[in-house]
Amino acid sequence: MPLTNEELSLIKRELKREPTQVEIAMFEAQWSEHCSYKSSRKHLRKLAMEAPWVVKGGDAAVVELGPVYVAFRIESHNHPSAVDPYNGAATGVGGIVRDILSSGAKPIALLDDLIFGDLREYRTKWHVRGVVKGISDYGNRIGVPTVGGETWFDPDFNRNPMVSAACIGVCPKDKLINGRPRPGDLIIIAGNYTGKDGLLGSSFASKNLEEGVEEEYAAIQVPDPVMEKLLIDSILEMRDKKLLVFVKDLGGGGLATAISEVAASFDLGAEVFLDKLHLREPMDAWEIMVSESQERMMLVVKPENLERVEEILKKYDVPYSVIGKFTDSKNYVAYFKGEKVADVPAKFLAEGPELDRPYERPQWHLKLEKFPKIPEVELKNAIEKVLCSPNVASKRWIYEQYDHEVQIRTVVKPGEGDSAVLRLLEAEPLGIAATTDSNPRYTYLDPLHGAADVFLEAYRNVVASGGRPLAAVDQIDAGNPEKPDRFWFFVRMVDGLAWVEREVRVPIVGGKVSFYNEDEVTGKQIKPTVMITMIGKVEDVRKAxxxxxxxxxxxxxxxxxxxxxxxxxxxxxxxxxxxxxxxxxxxxxxxxxxxxxxxxxxxxxxxxxxxxxxxxxxxxxxxxxxxxxxxxxxxxxxxxxxxxxxxxxxxxxxxxxxxxxxxxxxxxxxxxxxxxxxxxxxxxxxxxxxxxxxxxxxxxxxxxxxxxxxxx
Structure with missing residues (x-):
């Protein structure tokens, strides 16, 4: 999604010059809807986001639960999963796990929320098989159980499945990674070699899917669960030894986003040498800057701890590069082969423009309010049709492909309860109930009440398993925000969530927004959706x-x-x-x-x-x-x-x-x-x-x- 003329003019005014090729790529990545929330930011402020038990935000929400902290988050990988279901879903799992890891929490469980098209269509079956296999393979190989989820089928999603993964982690209270980077702190990129896979993937996620999407394969990352497992183990060891100031996943936007957001958050600048990064192949400076190669994390380390950090990374055979440091300049400066290729204000890049887009209810939507006249109902036939509907029937075919026993924490397993129930501490009965829910029909027919209904369904699921609802995160999927009749659905869904979370006193403490979920072939947007992941405290998992x-x-x-x-x-x-x-x-x-x-x-x-x-x-x-x-x-x-x-x-x-x-x-x-x-x-x-x-x-x-x- 190229920068608009207005955005280019804004950049030129701020820099007082023409931006370089690398800077253009940085702004294109960071100012995409996927990274900047430029259309949604204004409305997301309506959400409460806070409560006495909420500890921090960042890549994952962290809440206090008895003697430990629990980190959790949900995020979609819709466009990649539509084009390449296996790799798209697998890398979605990898990214959400790293978000949890960035807080110092050990990932203990995965959940998924999947919405596919009509199961009579070949494309839908291809999506289902690829997505389920991708989630299964990745989760199984990194040793994190997939313990629950939600699966829907609707013809609106034939070309555009919604694929979201949620992850939950647990962290001792004295080991949370939540430091404040300071000038002179080193920037280390640990994990996979950087390549051309995933180039401007955030930009790809911020536009409509079109015919001939095969050309977008370059925007889809390649998963490497073995490296993910090594990252998990090495970062948890560095956490235990208190060697890390701050950690951030290199997700959408790559180096451009990760470094600028951290610098901006702490009113810092950064100095980075792109040619010091370990690469998989020869790459230009702009490609290095915005590559979204997977299984990479940014570690912020004090210079005096560098040697010990290097020892641990070498012990686990995790590739790494010390590519720069944070500065007090407040500018993000990048060099490549001795030449300065970028010099931009970090906060200006990280925050981007905030748009106040118009929205209005589409006229065609009004006719959906009226309940249709239905003929006499033959009750036995109706019961049979409802029970065997793919939306109702058992999803055993899906969850039996997942390993839900690894880590020996899962007390209530997939298919057994309304929520998964997990033991948090080995010697104590304390646990959590966790669920994820969606209903695209509800949010399509009435986005305000529909979003509230989805939230309350998650609330009941937690309660029915024995949990007291504590906090939630959301994934909101909508169409093109540039079209007022599409953006209306998003605004109303946020309004519904903002209302209901306060009514039941369960805060939404984090989330993700995915726009442009429509395609140019049919001219339709998908049914706008809200996916809610909620956790609740279970005093005694033995009584779940x-x-x-x-x-x-x-x-x-x-x-x-x-x-x-x-x-x-x-x-x-x-x-x-x-x-x-x-x-x-x-x-x-x-x-x-x-x-x-x-x-x-x-x-x-x-x-x-x-x-x-x-x-x-x-x-x-x-x-x-x-x-x-x-x-x-x-x-x-x-x-x-x-x-x-x-x-x-x-x-x-x-x-x-x-x-x-x-x-x-x-x-x-x-x-x-x-x-x-x-x-x-x-x-x-x-x-x-x-x-x-x-x-x-x-x-x-x-x-x-x-x-x-x-x-x-």
């Missing part, structure tokens, strides 16, 4: 809850059901429609019911807990009933619904299901105000309403095979 039930357990529902079917899986799977308003977010009800669940979650006799989300009561009950069966009594479901399909498939929030033993039932009902709506057992899925009964004997097979039947 799973999505399960046992023969004879009573089924208790907590929360009211309203006829909210806009944007529902029922409407899509049965009638092929994406229409209506998504459920109304009810933060107060969410908080009240969450407290009720957390009060009973450790009681003896509570077998399992599950939140009600996509697919409604039908899906939640069926998922709990695997292996035992369930009978639902719809007439007992509390709320203001009128028709059986509304009770079964409404996606109203603030609702949970509890599987309870008879001896604990009275206590659970007393503490939660819940209501018994069924019983587990019988081996099939039965629904009673009035004098009628519907039975779906093969409900488990539908759940298990609904996705796999497409993948073969």
């Amino acid at each position: 809850k799973r999505v399960r039930a046992e023969e004879g357990d009573k089924l208790v529902i907590v929360g009211e059901t309203f006829p909210e079917l806009g944007g529902s899986e029922f409407l899509w799977a049965v009638f092929g429609k994406v229409q209506g308003k998504p459920p109304i977010p009810r933060p107060s009800a969410e908080m009240r019911n969450a407290e009720k669940i957390l009060e009973v979650i450790t009681l003896d006799g509570v077998t399992g807990i599950h939140d009600i989300g996509v697919g409604g009561l039908a899906v939640a009950a069926a998922e709990m009933a695997r292996g035992v069966g369930v009978t639902l009594k719809l007439d007992e479901v509390p709320g203001k619904w009128e028709k059986p399909y509304q009770a079964l498939f409404s996606e109203t929030g603030a609702r949970y299901l509890i599987a309870v033993k008879e001896e604990a039932l009275d206590e659970v009902l007393k503490r939660t105000g819940g209501k018994v709506i069924g019983e587990f057992g019988g081996g099939t899925f039965k629904v009673n309403y009035g004098s009628k009964e519907v039975e779906v004997p093969e409900f488990e097979e539908l759940l298990e095979k609904g996705f796999e039947r497409f993948m073969g």
